[in-house]
Amino acid sequence: MGCLLKVLLAAAAVLLTCVIWWIRDRRRKHTFFRNLGVPGPKPTLLWGNRKQLSEDTIKVMGQWIKTYGKVFGMYRSESPVLVISDTEMIKQCFVKEFDAFHDKPGPPVLVEPFKDSLPFLKGDEWKKMRTLLNPAFSTAKMRLMMQTINKSADVFVDILTESSQKREVLEMYKVAQGLSLDIITKCALAWQVDCQKNPDDPLLKELKNIFRNTSNVEARISFWFPALKHVIEILHKKWQFMVTQENIIANLRNVISLRRRGQAPSVPDLLQLMLNCQSDASNAKDHTDKKKLLLEDRMLIANCFIFILGGLETTSLALAYTLFLLAKHPEEQDRLFQELTDMFPGNQELSSDDLRKLKRLDIVIKESLRLYPPTVAFVSRTCRRDITVMGQFIPSGTSVTVPVWHLHHDADYWPDPFKFDPERFSEGQERHPPEAYAPFGLGPRACIGSRLATLELKATLVKVVRRFKILLCDETQDPPKIRIPLSLTLPENGIRLKLDRRHP
Secondary structure (H helix, E strand, O other), X not given: OHHHHHHHHHHHHHHHHHHHHHHHHHHHHOOHHHHHOOOOOOOEOOOEOHHHHHHOHHHHHHHHHHHHOOEEEEEEOOEEEEEEOOHHHHHHHHHHXXXXXOEOOOOOOOOOOHHHOHHHOOHHHHHHHHHHHHHHHOHHHHHHHHHHHHHHHHHHHHHHHHHHHXXXXXXXXXXXXXXXXXXXXXXXXXXXXXXXXXXXXXXXXXXXXXXXXXXXXXXXXXXXXXXXHHHHHHXXXXXXXXXXXXXXXXXXHHHHHHHHOOOOOOOOOHHHHHHHHHHHHHHOOOHHHHHHHOOOHHHHHHHHHHHHHHHHHHHHHHHHHHHHHHHHOHHHHHHHHHHHHHXXXXXXXXXXHHHHOOHHHHHHHHHHHHHOOOEOOOOEEEOOOOEEEOOEEEOOOOEEEOOHHHHHOOOOOOOOOXXXXXXXXXXXXOOOOHHHOOOOOOHHHOOOOHXXXXXXXXXXXXXXXXXXXXXXXXXOOOOOOXXXXXXXXXEOOOXXXXXXXXXX
């Protein structure tokens, strides 16, 4: 008994020592911004400022900007984050000094397939991958994708037609998810799925599970307790989040295998571009060329996975919010309809070149993305070397982030910022600094899929506005109540609208 007591006392002493060391270390880390003379909210020992921010991200961040100004510091657990909403400083960090702010910060635990995907690659690895993937999103490739996009949009319109005939209220965000996934899977992988007409489509359900689980306790542990990184890396495969993810990855491996064996059509999509790079690398005689083109299978899977994951929610949210704004502003619907009938009478299919001619449509989408940016948390960079920007010293390793929602609603850059006013983006009327607008990110690391997302929005809106009047209804929440579980601006009660068929 005496021996056991000694062991327990020794264990308690060790534990107490560890706790004291941890507390002192955390308090030391929380003096980072004070030592730099940067104002900011007081962090709590365990959460930093993360818990405060999670209570109501938009409201709390707005209060902090009002209290501490357009440059202040906060803490994600123990990690310092410099928050910047001053457009000149944003330009310096994200554009002019890109070499110093080249990399994006990732979660403390970065596992497969994410760590090999474009958003999380660093340095030369990112540059190599971006160079390899850029051709998949060229103007020429967008032209080739138009037929696929139009076919998917036609299915979407068929669903709307059926609901309008029944006088049903449609939850547009949910319906738009099926459309976005349909387009992404076909454009990236030539993958035939039935996610629009079948709400129980396995792929759609699994992707929704992934987003649902990104805000659960298991996933948040990696942010809250970076010191447990290695434990989390061992256990992560047992999480439901990862089990669901593995199911999708298994399907991706199968698609790649079929394509290689010639049992699936070879089409000019993202997957084929990467497979061609693999083939070119294996045939290259020059070692330098081989190294430039080398893509391992894990990289193929990672980038196909992240492309599907990244495009699903962002584009469906953008479409749902734009339809809501058009319903709220019927005069803007009329202008769009008039532009369409004046320039393209009848119901002819429009090409990507035709869509670029629709100036009113373009500025409506831009203003919608300003008012309701689909994601607000990924415009961040990590400082790679000590640097002074506009008199502010930023040590190497510091994360800098742009609060996109508040940047888009800052009266200093956008007069009457909560008003829907597409004229802000009319030719000759754009008075805002370019850095005040960031729905697809900023600088060289802006979203590679922005062109495809915009094309999808334009093609779909053309078909919807041609056939329907979009209406608010008793179930529409105006304005939508926004919640941000991690990064997405989700409408808490959906986007519920009605549609009336236009008559010739």
